[in-house]
Amino acid sequence: MQKKYLRWVVYLVGLIVLLVASVILSLSVGEMNLGFSDIFSILSQGNDSMEYTILSQIRVPRILLGIAVGGALSLSGILLQGVYRNPLVEPYTLGISGGASLGVAFAIVFGLHQLIGSFVLPLTGFMGAFLIIFLVYTISARSGRINIQSMLLTGVMVSFIASSSMMLLMATTSSENLHGIVFWIMGSLDEPDMSLIYITLVMSLVSLVASYFFVQPLNALRLGEEKAKHLGINTDTTIKLIFLMASMLAGVCVAVAGVIGFVGLIIPHLMRLLVGSDYRILLVSSFLSGSIFLVLSDVIARTIISPNELPIGVITGIIGGVVFLLMMSRSSHRTLKNNG
């Protein structure tokens, strides 16, 4: 077997072990700490004890959502960075979070969630995100051929309009509503509706599998659009499909869990540094490490000022940013040494 493939297996096994470890950690710590060994007996017994309720009602749903959202955001980020060949692109650059936030702010300001029910928030969030995706897509695909750079600019501009409109809503609404909007924006893995969690999980796993139909075009696109065409890749179709898939994925995540930043930007970067630029290993390792990162961030968000909870978006931003800066400075030292 080629050395390259052997290395991929090592990365894959390593990340799966890490994910299992973070899940076990997340199951055991919290307001009530449970021993590692007890967790399995509590879960397998399935009785009405308080421990069982905490695990099955609170921790397991959060972990499942963390795996789904972390993986999906990270996957969405790596796909978009691959298509745009721009390492600064993340799911939110294209206005997806702006659109979702606008939708949710709209629902809260006009009291739709009290009128109809709490499921309205994810629904309006997703509709907002979808509207933005639709706008960006139609504006840039109008001429038939997609121009990647103009698509990116369109996304950034639409994103500005959406977030400014949300500011407008916030400026004119009551402070009570304002509080609701701000908390939703900061993001949380606290989702009472189990079916929404399952939908998100299934969708992110299906997308991971589906993304593998695009590994070849993505690998070819590393050379740029024109050179990928020279290798016989239908770049226009690829770019459209990947854009749609990645942004829908991000839209669902934001609608369910709020704006959890930096996962879609940082994890793909770290993975590129770690496993290299081949999308065959990059896609799955980005998904897994996104899941690990979010599950661990949630542990910190839940425990650091227990019994209160910090918004997870804050944790991902701070930890992610710091870790990323450290990695960057270390790797630039290395390249400096290599060149000198």
Added chain:
Amino acid sequence: MKPDILNIQNLCCGYPKFQLAEINIDIPKGSFAGIIGPNGSGKTTLFRAITGTLNIKSGTILLGEKDLLSLPPRQHAQNIAIVSQFSDAGDISVEDYVLMGRIPYHSRFSFFESEDDFRIAGKYMEMTDTWRFKDRLMSELSGGEQQLAGIARALTQQPELLLLDEPTSHLDITHQVHILNLLQQLNQELGLSVLMVIHDLNLASEYCDRLILISQGKMHTQGTPEEVLTFQNIEDVYKTVVVTQTNPLSGKPVIFLASQKVLKEIQEKLSNSR
């Protein structure tokens, strides 16, 4: 007479502000051909028309017997391989980069490269002398080495026609000659047809057996270097005074330039002697 590898009839294409019109080119199989012409004459536009990145208004392009314009992208890439000026491949190892030449042959769902892929890529890496740095990253290579890796990748596509966009433009003479000698060797030993866009008229003359001179979006002349590189043709197209001589070693035309100062002095001498 040999059958054509590339036959272009009445080609019109271009951008709103720049058009190529009535291009007719025929290149026999096994040729080493060059497209020459001043900046902005349409060399790159023609190149992009042949590579399929530019939509064509009218005309036909035949590759052997096949109609290039109706060829699906994948088959296009199996028949024509393109080496661009810059590889722009970043953090990809040389071996992975060369292996990308097998992409046109992969089914959409093949995940791992086959033994065949590795064997073919390896063969052409050895032929281009890139095997020794196959594990280095493309971004760590010098310009000449990147160009060699680009040629290895193109050969791995196992094309009938190899297209190169100014393969020597940013290289010193050692690497220029090295790259062109390699291409010449591939042309002779593998019978591979080569077509390159090239700026340097003397290199074009020395290596190509067929030249296509383009001027202001139109065909000017095509033929052997001796037919194309006359001082009349060059002065007409490049608007520059030149002197043509013959290379004592190869017998191919060589083009000399003269500075304005020298030209003035000659003019003065001529008028004085009258």
